[in-house]
Amino acid sequence: MSKHDNPSTHHSDVLKPGPPAPVAPPRRRVGRRAPVALLIPAALGLAFLVLPLAGLLVRAPWSTLPQRLVAPGVLTALRLSLLTATIATVVCVVLGVPLAWVLARVDFRGRRIVRALITVPLVLPPVVGGVALLLVFGRKGIVGGWLNETFGITLAFTTAGVVIAEAFVAMPFLVIAVEGALRGADERYEEAAATLGAGRWTTFRRVTLPLVAPGVAAGAVLCWARALGEFGATITFAGNFPGRTQTMPLAVYLALEKDLESAIVLSLILLAVSVTILATLRDRWINTP
Amino acid sequence: MTPVLDARLVVERGGFRLDVGLRIGAGEVVALLGPNGAGKTTAVRALAGLVALTDGHIVVGGRRFDDPRAATFVPPDQRPIGVVFQDYLLFPHLTALDNVAFGPRCHGASRPAAHETAARWLARAGMADLARRKPRQLSGGQAQRVALARALAVDPALLLLDEPLAALDARTRLDTRAQLHRHLTDHAGATLIVTHDPLDALVLADRLVIIEDGHVVQEGDAATITARPRTDYVARLVGLNLYRGRGIGHTVTLADGFVITVADTMDGDAFVAFSPAAVALHLDLPSGSPRNTWPATVAGIQRHGDNLRVQLSGPIGAAADVTPAAAAQLRLQPGQLVWAAVKATETRAYPA
Structure with missing residues (x-):
């Protein structure tokens, strides 16, 4: 009913004291109380993760912060970090998504072994990974030697080397996330695509990939975050040359040896940038249905 | 007249054996009726190429699609078939129009041509107004019509419908059944409709094939089957x-x-x-x-x-x-x- 239909009723409603207007009953929570046995460890876990960050904030030299931010080398290292982590993520997506697809969709002998091998970079100390990369891609390595002789390309101790080191440690995160998404996706959509005349490549491009896009995005974010924080493999395989291979974590490590305060500042910058980017991406990609 | 579909479907799988002979002529609608677990869906999947035969053969329009003895197997994307799945399986990220255009695109049509074909089929299904909607914005009956349009848009020689009305509520079912009947009558190719509902079979099909436990127990037109059931299951149905x-x-x-x-x-x-x-x-x-x-x-x-x-x-x-x-x-x-x-x-x- 619109206002014009019967204005008098509205008036009388206002004027008459009448019965008290129905008060909305207090919202009652249907959800049950969380058990203390879960709440206490949860709170401890949160404190454990957040306290070190708070420590950084407390000890930060706030008064000299502006000068330190523009100190030579800081922005260079930050730019290099963001650039290499982004390129490493692109490399991981381009190689890792097909790898995850093969693991999830192709039935072959030794699939379990391949899956175990993929997780090796997760458990391997990054420094060991860096040594292994040197043995393969170094100037005298199996692949590196050939690249050097045939094309004159050197990977070790270059910016490309940083990307390789970061991609090596970060790729498992992407492969595992995407494979999980692929296994969770309903394969019958792919069957439906096949009955409509779509070959496997068309099905992958037009059906599978859009269906698992949130999983790929989540995997890429994890992968980028891991690449941004990469230290051990990078310093072993790519070295610590300012402007070329010195990323933020390496700069922090170097600063730590001479000046704790600048190490804190560098850490805070890395922290602020990565948290901002991750939070933005999370809202844009992951939470959208 | 040689039938469009000539098949003997034998699929063995962990103790279960499907062994069903099917012949469907041009323009003919055959209902495959049977209780749950009788092997109806396996039969559809074998015809579509989603499951390989263990023995027997599938010949559609003179072309041999599956014949284990001749080591012939044509993958699903190269068979002239259209499938309406039980829960439709409309691609959730594509609009109704793009869902229907998917098949023509895969068959080599340009994007504008595929969209034109899709729009025509959606209009025939009475869905022209909802072409821009995503599947999650469609009701069950609407999704069923889009799924049918999508299957028909590739002009299949053999149309397969797996429990096309099972996901609908009773009221929508009545309307959709009548609509489906009209489309199936217009379809020039062979049609196989799988169902466990005798009413669907009686309304939609020219001929009924009833299977139990992987085997054909009775087949014929509706009048014969309703008058002379040969198993308890068929007797209960009628x-x-x-x-x-x-x-x-x-x-x-x-x-x-x-x-x-x-x-x-x-x-x-x-x-x-x-x-x-x-x-x-x-x-x-x-x-x-x-x-x-x-x-x-x-x-x-x-x-x-x-x-x-x-x-x-x-x-x-x-x-x-x-x-x-x-x-x-x-x-x-x-x-x-x-x-x-x-x-x-x-x-x-x-x-x-």
Whole structure:
């Protein structure tokens, strides 16, 4: 009913004291109380993760912060970090998504072994990974030697080397996330695509990939975050040359040896940038249905 | 006339064996009817190429698609088929229009041409207004129509429908069934519709193939099957009491010795069928014309349309339909003893 239909009723409603207007009953929570046995460890876990960050904030030299931010080398290292982590993520997506697809969709002998091998970079100390990369891609390595002789390309101790080191440690995160998404996706959509005349490549491009896009995005974010924080493999395989291979974590490590305060500042910058980017991406990609 | 589809589908899978022969002509609609687990969906998947045959063959329009003995297997994307899946499987990230255009695009049409074809099919399905909607914004009936348009848009020689109405509520089902009937009549190729609902089969199909436990138990047109069921499952589907025994003259003797008097003359193995409506219930032994009377116990009473269906146990199990008034008069309740009577002229006997 619109206002014009019967204005008098509205008036009388206002004027008459009448019965008290129905008060909305207090919202009652249907959800049950969380058990203390879960709440206490949860709170401890949160404190454990957040306290070190708070420590950084407390000890930060706030008064000299502006000068330190523009100190030579800081922005260079930050730019290099963001650039290499982004390129490493692109490399991981381009190689890792097909790898995850093969693991999830192709039935072959030794699939379990391949899956175990993929997780090796997760458990391997990054420094060991860096040594292994040197043995393969170094100037005298199996692949590196050939690249050097045939094309004159050197990977070790270059910016490309940083990307390789970061991609090596970060790729498992992407492969595992995407494979999980692929296994969770309903394969019958792919069957439906096949009955409509779509070959496997068309099905992958037009059906599978859009269906698992949130999983790929989540995997890429994890992968980028891991690449941004990469230290051990990078310093072993790519070295610590300012402007070329010195990323933020390496700069922090170097600063730590001479000046704790600048190490804190560098850490805070890395922290602020990565948290901002991750939070933005999370809202844009992951939470959208 | 050579049929569009000529197939013998043999699929063995961990103890289950499907072995079904199917021939469907151009423009013909065949319903594959059977209880859950009979192998209906496996048959559709084999025809679509989603499951490989263990033995037998699939020939569509003269082309051999699957023949294990000849080591021939054509993958699903190269078969001229259209499939409407049970829960439709519309691609959730594409609009209705793009879902329907997907097939034509895969068959080499340019994007504008595919969209034109898709728009035409959506219009035929009465869905032109909803072309821009995503599947999650469509109701069940609308999604079913888009799925049908998507399957037909590739102009399939063989159209397969797997329980196309099972996901719909009763009301939508009625409208959609009528719509589907119109589309299937227009379809020039062969159509196989899989269902467990006898009504779908009777309304939509020219011919019924009934399978149980992987094997064809009966096939024919609706009239034959409803008049002469050959298994308990089919008898239940068409709502008849069915018995098997040995006929001599006007009597058929069942395995346990019970004798049914019939109007037809029988000699040898025979089926006897009669409708639940032909069974009269009495509190006392009736006198007079009925030739078959037996004492029975009321095992259960259910609503059945406007009447009540009474399950009887006793020397033979039977269902009897009575009006609510009659049930009240007889004070029917489970466990009660009654006399059941069936006139010989109400029975139908035919060779087994």
